[in-house]
Amino acid sequence: MVIKEKMNSKTKLSSILFFLSPALTVIVIFFFLPVIVAFIMSFTDFDIYALGNFSYLRFIGLKNYSTILRDELFWTALRNTFYFVIVGGPLSVAASLAAAVLLNSKFIKFKGIFRLIYFLPVVTTHVAVSIVWRYIYHPRFGLMNYILGFVGIGPIDWLGDPNWSMPAIILLVVWKNFGYNMVIFIAGLQNIPEELYEAASIEGASAWQQFKHITIPQLAPTTLFISLITMIGYFQLFAEPYVMTQGGPLNSTLSIVLYMYQEGFRWWNIGYSTALAFMLFLIILIGTTIQFKLQKEKNV
Amino acid sequence: MYKIKKIIIITIALVVAVLTFLPFLWMISASFMATGEANKFPPSLFPNKIDFSHYQILFSRLNLTRYLINSIIISLGATFFSLSLNSMGGYAFAKFRFQNKNKLFKFLLSSMIIPGQVTMLPVFLLLKNLGLINTYWAIIVPGMASIFGIFLIRQYALSIPDSLIEAAKMDGATEFQIYYKIILPLCKPILVTLGLFTFMGTWNDFLWPLIVMTDANMYTLPVALANLSSEHVQDTELLMAGSLITILPVLIVFLALQKYYIKGIMLGSVKE
Numbered sequence: 001m002v003i004k005e006k007m008n009s010k011t012k013l014s015s016i017l018f019f020l021s022p023a024l025t026v027i028v029i030f031f032f033l034p035v036i037v038a039f040i041m042s043f044t045d046f047d048i049y050a051l052g053n054f055s056y057l058r059f060i061g062l063k064n065y066s067t068i069l070r071d072e073l074f075w076t077a078l079r080n081t082f083y084f085v086i087v088g089g090p091l092s093v094a095a096s097l098a099a100a101v102l103l104n105s106k107f108i109k110f111k112g113i114f115r116l117i118y119f120l121p122v123v124t125t126h127v128a129v130s131i132v133w134r135y136i137y138h139p140r141f142g143l144m145n146y147i148l149g150f151v152g153i154g155p156i157d158w159l160g161d162p163n164w165s166m167p168a169i170i171l172l173v174v175w176k177n178f179g180y181n182m183v184i185f186i187a188g189l190q191n192i193p194e195e196l197y198e199a200a201s202i203e204g205a206s207a208w209q210q211f212k213h214i215t216i217p218q219l220a221p222t223t224l225f226i227s228l229i230t231m232i233g234y235f236q237l238f239a240e241p242y243v244m245t246q247g248g249p250l251n252s253t254l255s256i257v258l259y260m261y262q263e264g265f266r267w268w269n270i271g272y273s274t275a276l277a278f279m280l281f282l283i284i285l286i287g288t289t290i291q292f293k294l295q296k297e298k299n300v
Numbered sequence: 301m302y303k304i305k306k307i308i309i310i311t312i313a314l315v316v317a318v319l320t321f322l323p324f325l326w327m328i329s330a331s332f333m334a335t336g337e338a339n340k341f342p343p344s345l346f347p348n349k350i351d352f353s354h355y356q357i358l359f360s361r362l363n364l365t366r367y368l369i370n371s372i373i374i375s376l377g378a379t380f381f382s383l384s385l386n387s388m389g390g391y392a393f394a395k396f397r398f399q400n401k402n403k404l405f406k407f408l409l410s411s412m413i414i415p416g417q418v419t420m421l422p423v424f425l426l427l428k429n430l431g432l433i434n435t436y437w438a439i440i441v442p443g444m445a446s447i448f449g450i451f452l453i454r455q456y457a458l459s460i461p462d463s464l465i466e467a468a469k470m471d472g473a474t475e476f477q478i479y480y481k482i483i484l485p486l487c488k489p490i491l492v493t494l495g496l497f498t499f500m501g502t503w504n505d506f507l508w509p510l511i512v513m514t515d516a517n518m519y520t521l522p523v524a525l526a527n528l529s530s531e532h533v534q535d536t537e538l539l540m541a542g543s544l545i546t547i548l549p550v551l552i553v554f555l556a557l558q559k560y561y562i563k564g565i566m567l568g569s570v571k572e
Contacts, residue, residue, distance in 0.1 A: 011396040015475040019396070023389030023445035030442040032411070034419035034426070041421065099316065107306045108313055116558065117317045120324065123554040123561075125504045127522040128543035131529045132327045135536050141339045143326055175320065183562055184569045225569055236415055239506045243526050257417055257507075265511055270421050277418040284415060 038274040046271035064275035074276070076251050077259040078283075080166060084255065085234045085287075088170040092230055093223065095178040100185030101215070115186070119179035126176075126239035133172045134159065134244050159245055162252035169240050169253055181226045188222035189215070224295045228288060235284050256280050331355070331541035338536040354541035364545060366517065367524040372549075374439050374509075374520060375502040381444040382498040383491055389445065390453025391483050395465060405454070408447045417507075424511055438512035439520075443502065448568070449494055455567055456490035457483065493564035496557050500550050521546045 043059055044050075050057040068074050103114055121129065136143045137158035145155045158168040192215065200210050216223075237255040241247055247254035247262075256276065264273030326345065330338040331354060333347040358364040393405050423442055424433075432438045460483065468478050484491070509520040519527065525542050532538055554561060 009397070011392075011398055012475075013398075016392060016396055016398050018475070019388045019392040019479070023385040023450060026385060026441075026445035027408070027447060029426075030423055031414075031419055031447075034422035035414055037422040038418050102309065102313055102316070105309050105313075107309045114313055114317055117321055119558075120551070121320065123500060123504075123550055124547045125506075125522050125525075125543075125550065127506050127526050128546040129323065131525065131539050131543050132323050134529075135330070135338070135540070136323060136326065138339075141341055141343055143322065143343050146341075146343050175323070179320075180565065183565050187566055187569075222569075232413070232415070236417065242506075243529065260417060261507070261511075264421050265424075270425075274418070274421055277415070277420070280415055281418055284413065288413060 038277060041271055042275035042278050044271045046274075048268035051268060051270070060271075064272050065279075067272065068275055068279060073251065073254065073259060074256075074279075077254045077256045080252065080254055081235060081237060081256045083166055084170060084173075084237055085231055087167075088173055089227065089230050089234050091170065092174050092177050092234075093181060093226055095174050096181035096226065097185050097219075097223075099178055099182040100189055101211070103182070104186060104189045115179075115183070118182060121176045122179045124176070127243055129176055130172065130240050130243035133168075137168055137244075160249055162250045165245055165249060165252045169237075169244065172240060172244075173234075173237075177230075181230065184222060184226055185219065188219050192218045220295070220298070224291065228291055231287055231291065232284055235280065235287065256283075327540045327543055330537055331544050333537045335535070335537055338540070339534075351537075354535075354538045355545075357538065358542055358545065362528065362542075364521075364524070364542070367519050367521045368545070368549075370436070370518060371503055371521045374436050375499045377436060377440040378443045378502040379495050379498045381440060382446065382449055383495055385445040386449030386494060387453050387484065387487060387491060388479065389450040391457050391479055391487075393450060393454040394457035395460070395462070395483075409451065412447050420508070420511065427512060433512055434515040434518045436518075439502065439505075439509055442508075443498070449498070452494050452497075452564065452567060453487065453490060456487055460486055489560060489563070490567070492557060493560040493567070496553065496561050497564055499553060500561075503550050 042064055043061060045058050045060050045063075047056075099118055102108070103111055103118070108114060135141075139145060139155055139157045139160065142158070144158065148156070156164055158164050196214050196218070197210055200214060205213070236257050238257040238261065241253040241255055241258050242261075245253045247258050257280065260273050260276040260280065263269045263276060326343075329344075329346050332350045332352070333344075334349065334351045335353075337344070337347065393401065427433055427438050427441075432441065464482060465478055468482055473481070503520075504522065505520075506522045506526070509523045510526070513519050513523055516524075516527075525539075525546050528542055529539055
């Protein structure tokens, strides 16, 4: 009786404060307040002069946002980022799924070793692998063109040709990331009841039919989750273009975050840069909503 | 038919493994090549003669020891604080009873959709006013607690039976004793996971250190490496050596604790 009473009782306020306030204080000061402050700053002309003397700071309403909509570089960055997300995202998810199905095969022994090798790129430093790949993409001495030469594909100026620079970054990122989602997919695959496949085999379904009618639908929740985190992460592309191309050639790899970084921390157009950040937020929000909607329609 | 299928699948798995590992192999081997050897056609996969000179240059003339120490201090510091603060918060969200707890937690979770880049300029200005730019704190302090960290600990702590906590209370244990003597030991696996995530995340991070470390003495390894790569574009072998040194510590930590890392991914992927 006493125990039960105690179980239902509320925790003392002093304990709650003691345990929660350190973490929540940090999160409020370094996350929630900055979000609000950034939102306010996006309606000001905060720039390098205001940085020296706050009295130069003026509210300019929606001017930053209207400037963004007329800013050609923003549209370029937006186009590039969408290219990266729309091509690179599904490619990443498909590669992860393929790798998971492959490693889930009963023919493969030493699964742990394969999984480890496939996973290695995930834990490595963006900057380091971007530098390594910059040399792999070297038009004359690079490993990539050398290997492609065997299948008769002529030398490509991967990072120098505006048509190839984004595919080059996508390829690098798919290589770097596929292991992460592969691990989640493998767990998802192992949760699919074996009987489903057995029943399908008895009815004479081919491996492809089984994949299409059992694996894909059974993995749908996992796929939604993976697509979401991949998309949100890919919208924030930064280190790869920064290190490999500085956004070039001809701005073909300028991403929104890279543009935001340049405006904010190179030119100190702080008001404008925060407005760009909120455009990014808005886009991610829209993207997430669309993904949820698509998924719901599929399930109906 | 069965046998052919088996051979095909194993071959594919092996080819993918080789292709995945190839960039690392090339990085390692180029880092031991003599200057200029990596810029040849056809590219060679192994050095003619092992050459350590790039590593020597990195650690002597190019001050890499300093960046290595910076990275180690910052990553360990961030890990320590993140473990302390998030474990307390996560435990409270799992086991404490107070009004609107779940509402507050849901609110925190849903705010994770806001990209961190939004906060960069205000946080930079705040740290600047506090005089923390170009100090280790500039990276450690904003990462001392995170919603993801609280989430991870909470998910794990939920499985700890209430009876254990109640029994300790009956014995007169204070809340802090319960947390320190019962919860923390039980949460060890998830603490290792969160520590690993924080350490590796901090080590590999680039954008934030690039912003708050403007003094060359305070660079972390990735920032120093990016800087080096624009100054020494032609020095392929030198940059490969630098890349290897940057990657190696996280790789070792990961190899030692990979089980915990994979578990963390799984826990993070089952929201709610």
